[in-house]
Amino acid sequence: MKEIVMLDVDETVVSNYIDWTNWYRDQTGDEIDFKTSQNVEDAMVDHKIDPLDYWKQKDLYDNKSPINGAKLVINKYKKYFDFVFVSNCFSEHMDSKQRFLKKCFGDIPFINTNSKEYVKCDIFIDDRHYYLHNVKEKQPNTECIQIKALYNKPQEGYSYLDWNEIDEFLQERI
Ligand SMILES: [Mg+2]
Numbered sequence: 135m136k137e138i139v140m141l142d143v144d145e146t147v148v149s150n151y152i153d154w155t156n157w158y159r160d161q162t163g164d165e166i167d168f169k170t171s172q173n174v175e176d177a178m179v180d181h182k183i184d185p186l187d188y189w190k191q192k193d194l195y196d197n198k199s200p201i202n203g204a205k206l207v208i209n210k211y212k213k214y215f216d217f218v219f220v221s222n223c224f225s226e227h228m229d230s231k232q233r234f235l236k237k238c239f240g241d242i243p244f245i246n247t248n249s250k251e252y253v254k255c256d257i258f259i260d261d262r263h264y265y266l267h268n269v270k271e272k273q274p275n276t277e278c279i280q281i282k283a284l285y286n287k288p289q290e291g292y293s294y295l296d297w298n299e300i301d302e303f304l305q306e307r308i
Pocket residue numbers: 142143144145146260261262
């Protein structure tokens with residue numbers, strides 16, 4: 135039986151981080167140095183606009199490209215693993231997100247939930263410690279990998295890998 139690999143979407147296979155700060159600048163005229171802030175929400179403290187409105191764009195993913203290496207690695211290992219995308223969506227952008235995933239990665243199942251810990255998997259890849267922690271707690275035998283993202287730092291207890299390193303990891307796991 136193939137192992138199940140649960141994949142996060144945002145900042146794991148596609149990045150919104152820079153687009154989000156650019157959007158904020160376009161809306162408010164303010165610059166945000168995203169590299170000095172833990173997360174974009176914290177950086178947008180002036181409340182000129184709700185930063186979460188970014189995620190309500192109906193065409194949010196229509197012109198995006200996958201993060202370097204993600205498309206190559208996922209398509210390379212499709213025949214060896216059962217991949218599933220699990221992402222927490224705003225209803226406004228969900229169709230656009232699914233169109234993007236289908237265009238880049240083909241027919242991989244998609245689940246919209248914030249409760250990722252209830253999706254059974256052997257390997258879990260996500261940028262956020264919150265989700266890694268929740269999955270590890272409910273599924274202690276799952277290999278939880280934190281993907282290297284622009285803003286995050288390695289967390290104790292998790293591998294911290296980019297897509298080239300995930301390529302090597304999956305190769306050894308076949
Ligand atoms: Mg993410």
